[in-house]
Amino acid sequence: MSQNKNNFINVNNARADEQIEVMQKIADESHCPFCEENLRLYHKNPILKDGKYWLVTKNQWPYEHTKHHFLLIYKEHAAVLSDLAAEAGSELFTMIKELEKEYKFEGGGFSMRFGDTDFSAGTVNHLHVQLVIPDAMAKDFEPVKIKLGLQWDRRK
Numbered sequence: 001m002s003q004n005k006n007n008f009i010n011v012n013n014a015r016a017d018e019q020i021e022v023m024q025k026i027a028d029e030s031h032c033p034f035c036e037e038n039l040r041l042y043h044k045n046p047i048l049k050d051g052k053y054w055l056v057t058k059n060q061w062p063y064e065h066t067k068h069h070f071l072l073i074y075k076e077h078a079a080v081l082s083d084l085a086a087e088a089g090s091e092l093f094t095m096i097k098e099l100e101k102e103y104k105f106e107g108g109g110f111s112m113r114f115g116d117t118d119f120s121a122g123t124v125n126h127l128h129v130q131l132v133i134p135d136a137m138a139k140d141f142e143p144v145k146i147k148l149g150l151q152w153d154r155r156k
């Protein structure tokens, strides 16, 4: 397995320079940055909600052209969908519905990558939902893109 990719991290999928630096450090530590005991080491944004299955926070490196970019992070280490408790889906939707109300979302979308990070294009291989509200009223707005899969020439 390469240095940039291990069971927990795929630095090849990182976007911002600072994110690449932090992710490289995490890769060297060989632990999962989204497991609760490590999250506080790297993640600087406050936890907005703490459920039985999910934590809600904001992405430290929001996608370009987003008004809000939340992360809903599964509280146990999980990398594939089969790892999820069935009731976790219900709590996930409840939390997203609450956020919709609290932040008065005009519209947006969410995605959850899973499994092998060459396929998912995830940076952290611990199940989390990206909930994105695009900044669609901004003058310089461009559509927010969510990527799946990593091209061959970026795999190290």
Ligand SMILES: [Zn+2]
Binding pocket: 032, 033, 034, 035, 076, 077, 078, 125, 126
């Ligand atoms: Zn984890």
